[in-house]
Amino acid sequence: MPNSNLRIERIETVQVPPRWGLLRIQTAGGPEGFGEYTVEGQLDGTEALVRELSRYFIGKDASDAKRLVRGAFDQSFYHGGPHFMSALGGIEIGLWDILGKAAGQPIHQLLGGKIRDKVKVYRWAGGNNNAPGAAAEEAARVVSEGARALKMNACPPMAAIDTYGGVRAAVDRARAVRNAVGPEVEIAFDFHGRCNVPMARRLVRELEFASPLFYEEPVRPEYNRWLPEIARLTHVPIATGERMFTLPEFSDVVASQGAHILQPDLVHVGGISNAVEVAALAEANGIAIAPHCPLSPIAFMACLQVVVQSRAGWILEWSKGIHYNTSGATGDVDPWLRYVEESDWPRFEVDASGHLPVPDLPGLGVRINWNEVEKAAKVGSVWRDESMFLPDGTQANW
Secondary structure, three states, X not given: OOOHHHEEEEEEEEXXXXXXXXXXXXXXXXXXXXXXXXXXXXXXXXXXXXXXXXXXXXXXXXXHXXXXXXXXXXXXXXXXXXXXXXXXXXXXXXXXXXXXXXXXXXXXHHXXXXXXXXXXXXXXXXXXXXXXXXXXXXXXXXXXXXXXXXXEEOOOOOOOOOOOOHHHHHHHHHHHHHHHHOOOOEEEEEOOOOOOHHHHHHHHHHOXXXXXXXXXXXXXXXXXXXXXHHHHOOOOOEEEOOOOOOHHHHHXXXXXXXXXXXXXXXXXXXXXXXXXXXXXXXXXXXXXXXXXXXXXXXXXXXXXXXXXXXXOEOEEEEOXXXXXXXXXXXXXXXXXXXXXXXXXXXXXXXXXXXXXXXXXXXXXXXXXXHHHHHHHHOOOOOOOOOOOEOOOOOEOOO
């Protein structure tokens, strides 16, 4: 029987610093839900798709969330890709938040329950393309703040065949960071798709001395057919997924034995339900899941709900302090915490082993200060993809 209290009345979108698209779903008499529709640097296009899809959801019963979301996907002849899936995913996350609040339970309980009490997180360090000394200094600072696992860019923008010292720069920076944090701190290397296949093959060997936790996106996803060969060249696990948008894309990578860690971005992959399916795919194949999440507390908490209920989940990216999230930041409040109710800030303090506790609050498990969101929306977001060039003037993959 339809629940009139959970009838969807309004889906509101805002763009806020540093680079996030947030949404609020209001129901007739029940709780409100929060979601995120971020395609970083392209918020206007994604926001337009949220509004386009909203027409499908307005007036419907939020308790029928899975049918609604799948229906919106199947009804749209043109679907998939970053903008469509992010728009749909933002709405889907908001619906899960409503369902959890209406039931008085955290989302992970609605998914069958948690299998762990806390989640290890890794922080970003090493800047975007900074010098070895600066990268080491930043890494040491992040470790001093409690991080026990880090991720850093593996390399500068690379030519098809490196003739500009990119490999040497990557090795020098990796060595400086490893020396700064010591042997006990885990370090993951994000290639960011900056390499073509020949240089990815070389770098996975050159960086092994630093005992990497994993190599992320050694090549851009359109070149995933080369991942099996790259994976065979190193004992370091290969991770990918932030620019993959549907379950079949992940299934293809698994079938090719090209990756050992799947990294769905919950926003980009269409929300919580699809990420749970990716997690099940990982578990069924004896590999791992570590969601990509350089985003807001809303996306982060959605990711956490998936990780805590999956045997394949073990670590989660936490963008607190990441250099991307300083854009447009003002005042003394950490930009990552700005839109979270101040009473919830202590929930985001890691323990001595670098873990965060699993929340027991209903829904996503975080309370959002929408008044602060609306204030920030007057400023908006102007973040854009970075421009990087090779010495010969070629526009590079940043």
